[in-house]
Amino acid sequence: MALSDWASDYVNLVLAVGRHDGDFVDAYYGPQAWKTVAGTGDPRPLAELLGEARRILDGVANSTLLADEDLRRDYLMGQLGAVEAHLARLHGQRFSFDDEAEALYQVRPPHLPEVTLESALARLDDLLEGSGSVQERYQQVRERVIVPVARVDGVFHAAIAEARERTRQHATLPAADHFTVEYVTDKPWSAYNWYQGGGTSVIQVNLDLPIAIDRALDLAAHEGYPGHHVYNALLEQRFARPAPEGRGWLEFTIYPLFSPQSLIAEGTANFGIEVAFPGEDRLAFEREVLFPLAGLDPAEAERWARVQAELKVLAFADNEAARGYLDGRLDRAAAEAFLVRYSLRTEAQAAQRLRFIDAYRSYVINYNLGEQLVRTWVERRGGTVADPARRWAVFLDLISSPRLPLGLGLRSS
Numbered sequence: 001m002a003l004s005d006w007a008s009d010y011v012n013l014v015l016a017v018g019r020h021d022g023d024f025v026d027a028y029y030g031p032q033a034w035k036t037v038a039g040t041g042d043p044r045p046l047a048e049l050l051g052e053a054r055r056i057l058d059g060v061a062n063s064t065l066l067a068d069e070d071l072r073r074d075y076l077m078g079q080l081g082a083v084e085a086h087l088a089r090l091h092g093q094r095f096s097f098d099d100e101a102e103a104l105y106q107v108r109p110p111h112l113p114e115v116t117l118e119s120a121l122a123r124l125d126d127l128l129e130g131s132g133s134v135q136e137r138y139q140q141v142r143e144r145v146i147v148p149v150a151r152v153d154g155v156f157h158a159a160i161a162e163a164r165e166r167t168r169q170h171a172t173l174p175a176a177d178h179f180t181v182e183y184v185t186d187k188p189w190s191a192y193n194w195y196q197g198g199g200t201s202v203i204q205v206n207l208d209l210p211i212a213i214d215r216a217l218d219l220a221a222h223e224g225y226p227g228h229h230v231y232n233a234l235l236e237q238r239f240a241r242p243a244p245e246g247r248g249w250l251e252f253t254i255y256p257l258f259s260p261q262s263l264i265a266e267g268t269a270n271f272g273i274e275v276a277f278p279g280e281d282r283l284a285f286e287r288e289v290l291f292p293l294a295g296l297d298p299a300e301a302e303r304w305a306r307v308q309a310e311l312k313v314l315a316f317a318d319n320e321a322a323r324g325y326l327d328g329r330l331d332r333a334a335a336e337a338f339l340v341r342y343s344l345r346t347e348a349q350a351a352q353r354l355r356f357i358d359a360y361r362s363y364v365i366n367y368n369l370g371e372q373l374v375r376t377w378v379e380r381r382g383g384t385v386a387d388p389a390r391r392w393a394v395f396l397d398l399i400s401s402p403r404l405p406l407g408l409g410l411r412s413s
């Protein structure tokens with residue numbers, strides 16, 4: 001069988017797994033009939049789907065390749081390996097946090113000693129004036145940059161417009177490029193991009209908890225430009241679309257969430273924020289445009305930016321909390337307390353993060369470790385802060401590539 005036949009089997013397998021796990025199929029814009037068939041009748045038993053995953057893996061490994069299909073085979077092998085592992089877990093196999101992360105995302109998350117988190121906390125302690133614990137002083141500063149709910153939409157749209165314009169100067173977006181924003185509540189995430197195919201997305205923003213001003217640009221760039229929306233649109237354009245525009249590779253019409261693709265997706269979406277808005281640039285745009293739109297004091301912008309920069313190391317606290325919790329060393333309350341201490345979340349934010357960890361488990365590594373690995377990869381190719389044009393070029397090359405963490409040599413030590 002040719003690789004394209006195995007690719008069709010892979011798409012149908014992912015659709016079938018989606019019957020067992022509502023979070024699994026993140027996007028699908030392939031043949032509608034396949035979705036209908038997968039959704040009809042009882043879900044296929046997990047044991048049968050596991051056998052199917054192994055059959056397809058074997059087929060892909062032994063299929064005859066056309067010219068230029070090496071990357072395509074590596075992509076399918078990587079994705080299928082993750083589908084198999086996810087099925088095994090759904091079927092009852094237990095994985096440690098680190099084993100699960102490696103099986104799904106092709107990287108083994110390093111363990112961060114608590115002393116590293118403590119020293120990051122100490123730097124923040126020096127930066128924040130006033131009395132009370134560092135967590136309390138952080139929250140006091142944060143309260144001054146909360147966007148009033150009535151202004152969230154205006155601020156968010158201004159952030160998106162700027163992120164899109166900056167991205168369009170470097171990337172060729174589809175002619176129909178478009179997305180809509182919806183506001184939702186009662187979700188375990190703060191925002192989500194649902195790619196619809198055809199260059200369109202629906203971005204949902206969760207209004208359960210107060211939104212600080214920095215989240216506006218984070219979300220606009222991470223979910224939209226040059227993040228998830230652009231990543232999906234470029235893959236569709238370049239691979240999923242029929243020739244001559246694309247390659248007609250149907251495996252790119254589906255996106256299984258718990259797969260190595262997600263490390264690239266989240267890592268580039270996070271790193272993309274500073275590709276589009278490098279340091280001082282970001283501060284200027286926030287201070288001059290977003291703070292006034294939000295009705296906030298622009299004089300707060302610089303301090304808030306410095307505080308945010310110190311949070312980069314503390315972002316890794318999520319992995320430690322999730323590992324401790326999922327491996328059974330921390331109960332829920334202890335994991336939440338860990339997040340309040342080291343990621344400086346409010347109790348409500350920590351509870352929301354635990355809901356996220358319940359649903360998405362080791363997926364948390366894709367944000368912090370993914371960003372770090374992507375940054376290293378881009379900088380090694382000359383895409384440094386000092387060369388923004390080169391950084392855009394290397395970044396865009398990465399997000400329009402079928403390569404997965406293994407193929408990119410993205411290994412954590």
Ligand SMILES: [Zn+2]
Nearest residue numbers: 222228266269
């Ligand atoms: Zn994301």
